[in-house]
Amino acid sequence: MADYPAPSSPDAAGRIVGGGADETERAAEAALRPKRLEDFVGQQVVRGQLSVVLRAALARGNVPDHVLLSGPPGLGKTTLAMIIANEVDGVLRITSGPAIQHAGDLAAILSSLEEGDVLFIDEIHRLARTAEEMLYLAMEDFRVDVVVGKGPGATSIPLT
Incomplete structure (x- = not known):
């Protein structure tokens, strides 16, 4: 019988649970999902x-x-x-609603998308309100307006 550590044993870094999947785990998961x-x-x-x-x-x-x-x-x-x-x-780009705290976070994601990319936003119901409004504009008009500055001197720059 193989000598596996007990589930609650810390790993070499002292963590009880690792921070992410290794390559073997990612490959196994990808193989299980239908393409x-x-x-x-x-x-x-x-x-x-x-x-x-x-x-x-x-x-x-x-x-x-x-x-x-x-x-x-x-x-x-x-x-x-x-x-x-x-x-x-x-190409699939995956993010989550809670990861997008500000409209600028969403603007960075949207501006990095290429033609034909698929953006999947998990838990979109937890998207920040300002980012949600930006997403509506991006989906309807295929552009993002970035506001530079504050007050009467603020300028809106459309990114297409």
Whole structure:
């Protein structure tokens, strides 16, 4: 029998739980997740609707504009975002609502996106109000307005 440390034993750094997954754990998780929509098990209605959206967008020669995935934990929202990115040959960018504290945080994320990238915001309901307003503008007009300065001398610079 292998000599594994007890679950509550500290590691070499003195931590009881490591700060993140190593390469082996990441590879194992990636291998378990389906890569194509046809391989996603369950949720026939969601799969059907998403299939129509993806086929229509690809037939037009572009990617879907916006997709909202909602529901309790464990339904596969992150997996579906990964599938969308894979189906459109895009890069998936993942962040979370709590990680975006200011509108500038969101502006930095949005300005780093390339054509065809898929942005997945987990726990979007916890997005800061100012960032939420910026996200609406970005989704509707495909631009972000950055305000430089304060008061009457403030200037709004549109980033497209």
